[in-house]
Amino acid sequence: MSKNKKIALFIFATIVVVGLNIIKLPYYLNMPGDAYELSPIIEVDGGDAAEGKFMMTTVGVSRGKVNVLTYxxxxxxxxxxxxxxxxxxVHGETDxxxxxxxxxxxxxxxxxxxxxxxxxxxxxxxxxYNGVFVMSVIEGMDAKGKLEVGDRIFxxxxKPLLSSEEFIEYVGNLEKGDQVELSIEREGEVMKKQIIISPFPTEPTKTGVGISLVTDRDIDVQPEVKIDTNAVGGPSAGLMFTLEIYNQLTEGDLTKGYKIAGTGTMSYEGVVGPIGGIVHKIVAADKAGADYFLAPSEQGATDSNYTDAVHTxxxxxxxxxxxPIDTLDDAIRFLQSVEQQK
Known part of the structure; x- marks a missing residue:
């Protein structure tokens, strides 16, 4: 092969490799994450120490869409x-x-x-109660371009707004074409936005502002509790957070000296809800040497998180x-039934 052909082949191969890295496909990548011990993350003032560990588990998620090689x-x-x-x-949502x-x-x-x-x-x-946070803005509605994710509507x-329930009730009494004025706080700046009530693109019989929202609620407790999760996101650590806090608040040690991992959302009623990525979390917990893994049972559903966890x-x-866990009470009863590690 001539020198010029070798150079041309090298250039072509370089272009292909670069192209495979640059071209993005409409997929994100989920993979096993990590299992984090919660006692260094959660600190109840004057709380009891544990012999074992409660651990939250995570899913590794690509920050952007995958390229061809990753695919x-x-x-x-x-x-x-x-x-x-x-x-x-969510439709139209940026990274x-x-x-x-x-x-x-x-x-x-x-x-x-x-x-x-x-x-x-x-x-x-x-x-x-401090109002509501905007969690997403729907494409094709009047709020798009006026409201942003993270805006606090107060x-x-x-009229003062305390909760998402109040917002939904108020807007629910308005009709298509009505205008509502929202007072918002965005990155420390207060402003007003006029939004026209309009039909939802996917549900034209329903009208609204065009946002999803959540109540901005602060909690004051004694003794004080500090939680530092850095940049970890999502609601799936609710069960394990609750167990760690409760264990520090009360006498005795629910861990019994074991490494206890788990996952599941937590409701104010103490119900444990399903999450995504259970397979990846089982891999993470096993890698961390967990003895037990608490998995949402979803009332015994055949396709539950628990079923997938057992299979993995x-x-x-x-x-x-x-x-298998359905409620916080289930988790505590199980932990109380475990013999102390010798």
Missing amino acids: LWAKVAPYYELIPAERMR QEYFYRQLHMMDTSQNVAIAVAYELANRPVEYK EVDN ANELGTDMKII
Whole structure:
């Protein structure tokens, strides 16, 4: 082969490799994340120490859409999963908006965990309502371009707004073509936005502002509790947060000296909800040496998180025991039944 042909071949190969890295496909990548011990993350003032560990588990998620090389790798790598973009993002949502939404869901999850744990431990809990946060803005509606993810709405037509329920009730009494004035706070700046009530693109018989929202609620508790999760997002650590806080608040040690991982959302009623990525979390917990994994049972559904967790644990050949959980009470009863590690 001549020198010129070799150079041409090298240039062509370089272009192909660069192209495979640059071209983005409409998928995101999910993969096993990590298992984090919660006692360094959650600190109840004067709380009891534990011999074992409660651990939250995470899913590794690509920050952007995958390139061709990553796509091909995910097709053959074990426990790597390609997720269609429409399943990861609200329609029209940017990566930055998605990241913010995940972080805010984590904040909400922490507040729920604190409230549930303190109330169960018979400690006082006080709430302060500050309005609502915008979690997403729907394409094709008047709010798009006027409201942004992260805006805090604290007044509607100059009336103080405390919660998402109040907002939904107020807007529900308006009709197509009506205008509503929202007082918002955005990055420290207060402003007013006029929004026209319009039909939802996917549900033309329904009208609204065109946002999803969540109540901005602060919780005041004694003793104080500090939670530092850095940039971890999502609501799926609710169960494990609640157990860690409750364990620090009360006498005794629910861990019994074991490494206890798990996942599941937590409601104010103490109900444990399903999450995404259970397969990846089982891999993460096994890698961290967990003895038990608490998995949402979804009232015994055949396609529950628990069922998928058991299947993955069997594939891995792990000694980690998978425990079905529907409520916080289920989790506590199970932990109380475990013998102390010798």
